[in-house]
Amino acid sequence: MKILLAEDEPISRMLMQRTLQQFGYDVVLAEDGRKAAEILSSEDGPRLALVDWMMPELDGPELCREVRQRQNERSYVYIIMLTSRQNSEDVVAGLESGADDYLVKPCAPAELQARLRTGMRILELEGKLVKAHEEMEYKATHDSLTGLNNxxxxxxxxxxxxxxxxxxxxxxxxxxxxxxxxxxxxxxxxxxxxxxxxxxxxxxxxxxxxxxxxxxxxxxxxxxxxxxxxxxxxxxxxxxxxxxxxxxxxxxxxxxxxxxxxxxxxxxxxxxxxxxxxxxxxxxxxxxxxxxxxxxxxxxxxxxxxxx
The missing domain is CATH 3.30.70.270 (Reverse transcriptase/Diguanylate cyclase domain)
Structure with a gap:
């Protein structure tokens, strides 16, 4: 599965990329928030993202808000915010901006992997719900025998x-x-x-x-x-x-x-x-x-x- 890693600090980006690749992810890199937003908004963009709080162009919360504003244009993107901030006010601000989860750096690989698996389960569930909705919509508008419009x-x-x-x-x-x-x-x-x-x-x-x-x-x-x-x-x-x-x-x-x-x-x-x-x-x-x-x-x- 593809995952976006948005991190402006080169060493942190390289170490996190290696960890994600060891987990089996196809990692797409972005060095700033604007590039990350473009990747996530593309037709075949990743649906799972790790984004740093502090980045040039767009910071993590701004990136989350922009992605959520475009939510109706494509499938849901599960976003985990990475930051060294630990107080509850920052956690609330990050989640209210549109992040789905929050990890404090440096994070343990086992915890990161568990959080990513949670994200994948949610995306799988969303995919099943979308498919069920499409099937219901199709049945409501099509003839069951011929497949034509009813x-x-x-x-x-x-x-x-x-x-x-x-x-x-x-x-x-x-x-x-x-x-x-x-x-x-x-x-x-x-x-x-x-x-x-x-x-x-x-x-x-x-x-x-x-x-x-x-x-x-x-x-x-x-x-x-x-x-x-x-x-x-x-x-x-x-x-x-x-x-x-x-x-x-x-x-x-x-x-x-x-x-x-x-x-x-x-x-x-x-x-x-x-x-x-x-x-x-x-x-x-x-x-x-x-x-x-x-x-x-x-x-x-x-x-x-x-x-x-």
């Missing part, structure tokens, strides 16, 4: 896209897709086959969109695609690309190849009302209904929605 997340993305489009005078395209004859597929081949079809359709839709677009499972066998800034002249081409991405190759499921197609309904909005999501969804849904009525496996684009 209904709430894709609608939130659509709403924000409309807001940006209204402010930047750029259109927003909604594409509503429905797997054709999905109930028959489920009834004939079973729900595992149906799930496999939905997973593969989701994967293909994901490859059919671009970086700034978003795909979500709208419900059941329906998917919603949000394409911000789509030029009106490109709407039919983008929708046709999406339809073809699903229909191009049979889906392998239930021990064989299943022909899967989608009906596609689309609606585009170029107005300035950022609350137009609900009527835009209604237009896309009506276009999807017409696509199904026209024989499925086709696209229907609603008339340009009038500016509200």
């Amino acid at each position: 209904r709430a997340a894709i609608l939130d993305f659509a709403h924000k896209s409309l807001q940006r489009g209204a402010h930047q005078a750029k259109p927003t395209l909604l594409v509503l897709c429905d797997v054709d004859h999905f109930k028959h597929l489920n009834d004939t081949y079973g729900h595992p086959a149906g799930d496999a079809v939905l997973e593969e359709v989701a994967r293909r839709l994901g490859t059919a969109v671009r970086g700034g677009d978003a795909v979500g499972r709208y419900g059941g066998e329906e998917f919603l695609i949000v394409i911000p800034g789509c030029d009106r002249a490109a709407v039919e081409r983008r929708c046709e690309d999406i339809r073809k991405a699903v229909a191009c190759v049979p889906v392998v499921a239930a021990g064989g190849e299943l022909s899967v197609t989608m009906s596609v309904g689309a609606a585009i909005y170029e107005g300035k009302d950022d609350s137009a999501l609900e009527p835009l969804l209604m237009q896309a849904d009506a276009a999807l209904y017409r696509a199904k009525a026209q024989g499925r496996n086709c696209i229907v684009v609603a008339d340009l929605m009038a500016a509200l």
Whole structure:
């Protein structure tokens, strides 16, 4: 594990570096507080630090305060302050500046190693908490079967896209897709086959969109695609690309190849009302209904929605 050693006195720095290397740490050195702050703020900077109280540029407490101010920008840094000061007022000042622990110089190697192990345990715990939070956040915004945005997340993305489009005078395209004859597929081949079809359709839709677009499972066998800034002249081409991405190759499921197609309904909005999501969804849904009525496996684009 990497550890930052911030110490301006050369002999003390060399001796402490050797001790830390004997403990198995990869030691990164800083000769002043400003350099230490830059290292700790870098993308791959150490998350464990030993900093001297008295240093040029920034002293230990100032360094701690600066690191804590940037805390939201990166993972937590565990800081142990090194000093020859021993009175309680100094201990309190060091800890209140943002240090996690405090060691009086010269410190015994065994005590130093024990304090560092405590820091590592705390960092490991923080890592587990961050991972658990990310997993909870992912589950709250993604569909468990397909891994796509869930209904709430894709609608939130659509709403924000409309807001940006209204402010930047750029259109927003909604594409509503429905797997054709999905109930028959489920009834004939079973729900595992149906799930496999939905997973593969989701994967293909994901490859059919671009970086700034978003795909979500709208419900059941329906998917919603949000394409911000789509030029009106490109709407039919983008929708046709999406339809073809699903229909191009049979889906392998239930021990064989299943022909899967989608009906596609689309609606585009170029107005300035950022609350137009609900009527835009209604237009896309009506276009999807017409696509199904026209024989499925086709696209229907609603008339340009009038500016509200």
